[in-house]
Amino acid sequence: MNTPARERDLHSYAEPERVRVTHCSLSLSASFEQKSLRGAARLTVERTDASAPLILDTRDLQIESVTCSGQPVEYTLANATRF
Numbered sequence: 001m002n003t004p005a006r007e008r009d010l011h012s013y014a015e016p017e018r019v020r021v022t023h024c025s026l027s028l029s030a031s032f033e034q035k036s037l038r039g040a041a042r043l044t045v046e047r048t049d050a051s052a053p054l055i056l057d058t059r060d061l062q063i064e065s066v067t068c069s070g071q072p073v074e075y076t077l078a079n080a081t082r083f
Contacts (some may be wrong), residue, residue, distance in 0.1 A: 013078075018052035021045055 021043050028039035045054060059080050066075040 012057050014055050014057060015052065018049040019045055019047050019054045021056075 023044035025042040026039060027042075028037045030037055043054075058077055063075065063077060066073050
């Protein structure tokens with residue numbers, strides 16, 4: 001299933017036609033003094049391409065760890081780019 005270019009978000013690297021987030025649950029705490037949020041996100045995904053990586057936009061986020069079914073998994077963060 002290919003997403004037509006007119007429907008693609010040109011400001012995102014995500015590939016929802018291959019792996020799509022269907023649900024996101026957030027647990028956050030706010031520090032107004034530090035102007036920051038800290039917490040966790042739990043994602044439910046739907047894969048139409050079993051070999052495709054999950055690509056998420058992470059600009060200006062500090063990621064400390066990633067797990068899948070409770071097990072640590074490798075992840076990479078690309079350099080920030082401007083659109």
